[in-house]
Amino acid sequence: MAGRTVRDERAEATREAILATAERLFAERGVYVVSNRQVSEAAGQGNNAAVGYHFGTKADLVRAIARKHAQQVERVRERLLREIGDSTDVRDWVACLVRPVLEHLAELDGPTWYARFCAQVLTDPALHEIMAEEALASPALRQTLDGFNRCLPELPLEVRVERGDMARNLIVHMCAERERALAENTATPRSSWHDAATGLIDGIVGLWLAPVTR
Amino acid sequence: MAGRTVRDERAEATREAILATAERLFAERGVYVVSNRQVSEAAGQGNNAAVGYHFGTKADLVRAIARKHAQQVERVRERLLREIGDSTDVRDWVACLVRPVLEHLAELDGPTWYARFCAQVLTDPALHEIMAEEALASPALRQTLDGFNRCLPELPLEVRVERGDMARNLIVHMCAERERALAENTATPRSSWHDAATGLIDGIVGLWLAPVTR
Numbered sequence: 023m024a025g026r027t028v029r030d031e032r033a034e035a036t037r038e039a040i041l042a043t044a045e046r047l048f049a050e051r052g053v054y055v056v057s058n059r060q061v062s063e064a065a066g067q068g069n070n071a072a073v074g075y076h077f078g079t080k081a082d083l084v085r086a087i088a089r090k091h092a093q094q095v096e097r098v099r100e101r102l103l104r105e106i107g108d109s110t111d112v113r114d115w116v117a118c119l120v121r122p123v124l125e126h127l128a129e130l131d132g133p134t135w136y137a138r139f140c141a142q143v144l145t146d147p148a149l150h151e152i153m154a155e156e157a158l159a160s161p162a163l164r165q166t167l168d169g170f171n172r173c174l175p176e177l178p179l180e181v182r183v184e185r186g187d188m189a190r191n192l193i194v195h196m197c198a199e200r201e202r203a204l205a206e207n208t209a210t211p212r213s214s215w216h217d218a219a220t221g222l223i224d225g226i227v228g229l230w231l232a233p234v235t236r
Numbered sequence: 237m238a239g240r241t242v243r244d245e246r247a248e249a250t251r252e253a254i255l256a257t258a259e260r261l262f263a264e265r266g267v268y269v270v271s272n273r274q275v276s277e278a279a280g281q282g283n284n285a286a287v288g289y290h291f292g293t294k295a296d297l298v299r300a301i302a303r304k305h306a307q308q309v310e311r312v313r314e315r316l317l318r319e320i321g322d323s324t325d326v327r328d329w330v331a332c333l334v335r336p337v338l339e340h341l342a343e344l345d346g347p348t349w350y351a352r353f354c355a356q357v358l359t360d361p362a363l364h365e366i367m368a369e370e371a372l373a374s375p376a377l378r379q380t381l382d383g384f385n386r387c388l389p390e391l392p393l394e395v396r397v398e399r400g401d402m403a404r405n406l407i408v409h410m411c412a413e414r415e416r417a418l419a420e421n422t423a424t425p426r427s428s429w430h431d432a433a434t435g436l437i438d439g440i441v442g443l444w445l446a447p448v449t450r
Contacts, residue, residue, distance in 0.1 A: 145413075191405065229446075
């Protein structure tokens with residue numbers, strides 16, 4: 023902590039408050055409709071320009087939230103990668119794609135907003151590239167995609183792209199739906215993020231290996 | 237047209253303008269953040285209370301939009317049901333669930349907002365029941381679900397619920413994503429709604445028939 027001043031610590035606390043508040047507001051209301059000014063106010067900042075001062079644009083703020091989570095997901099994925107080694111079973115690689123995200127959600131303390139935040143950002147035309155960039159900056163994700171592609175049966179290009187889109191939509195929206203149900207105290211088909219991951223992995227393996235109608 | 241006055245016709249035109257405007261605004265910005273006043277204004281109504289006068293609450297307005305489309309989807313589904321008769325092939329019943337929605341989107345003239353409207357309403361805790369009610373009011377959908385359940389292999393209850401959630405999320409979000417890509421003139425894996433339906437049906441059959449990990 024040498025050289026770390028009270029001023030540094032206060033700035034760090036402000037940044038954390040802004041990140042947490044923005045994630046919640048974006049998750050619940052949508053990224054498009056929430057302004058930096060609203061985030062600053064809801065984060066308890068007297069200065070309405072606090073987001074701009076600490077982060078820059080809304081895209082920069084979204085990137086900072088995405089990066090914080092991506093780094094935590096990365097650590098879980100590194101561990102799973104060590105466990106599966108050079109497996110040739112598609113299911114192991116799908117698990118390595120899916121499970122880190124749901125384990126990260128399970129590890130977060132108390133209520134979460136990250137899954138709904140992702141769902142909102144990924145449907146925003148101007149911002150969804152940011153999520154992809156932050157995710158693919160992770161060596162563990164690239165290694166997982168390589169391993170997955172090595173054991174996937176041959177598929178026509180459009181089917182490959184389409185099934186990638188389907189798998190991504192399933193992960194994002196099944197997590198967001200489960201997170202919303204937990205927040206609203208309504209029923210979920212599975213009692214834990216771990217079991218939800220198992221079901222999601224089964225389904226995604228099924229869709230990747232399904233016969234192709236020409 | 238006996239008894240139909242100029243006043244009736246004007247009211248009908250106003251209702252249609254409000255429905256189309258609300259669908260577009262809800263699809264692009266979210267149902268939660270768009271007020272009835274904003275819908276009235278964007279629909280060119282001098283009277284800001286036009287939505288209230290013609291439809292009632294926001295929930296009533298959402299229901300009117302959902303019903304209009306559900307009736308059109310129903311007609312396509314009735315035709316497909318006649319074609320498959322008492323098939324025992326899961327794929328025929330999945331096709332009967334999926335294809336009417338995408339054929340309806342293909343039949344709408346020009347740009348569409350219905351898929352994104354559905355995605356927004358289905359993630360709104362207060363409104364998603366409305367969509368379910370309007371859809372299930374359709375005898376053709378209930379008949380399709382019965383036929384589907386008859387040929388589905390036995391599955392644990394939580395897996396059945398979970399795969400139903402996965403299939404619904406795939407239909408809703410793959411359609412919304414394709415509609416968004418068409419609106420923004422970006423690439424889509426398939427060149428038509430018909431081919432997109434074929435790929436979606438293959439994937440959904442795969443996930444329903446996937447082995448279950450205990």
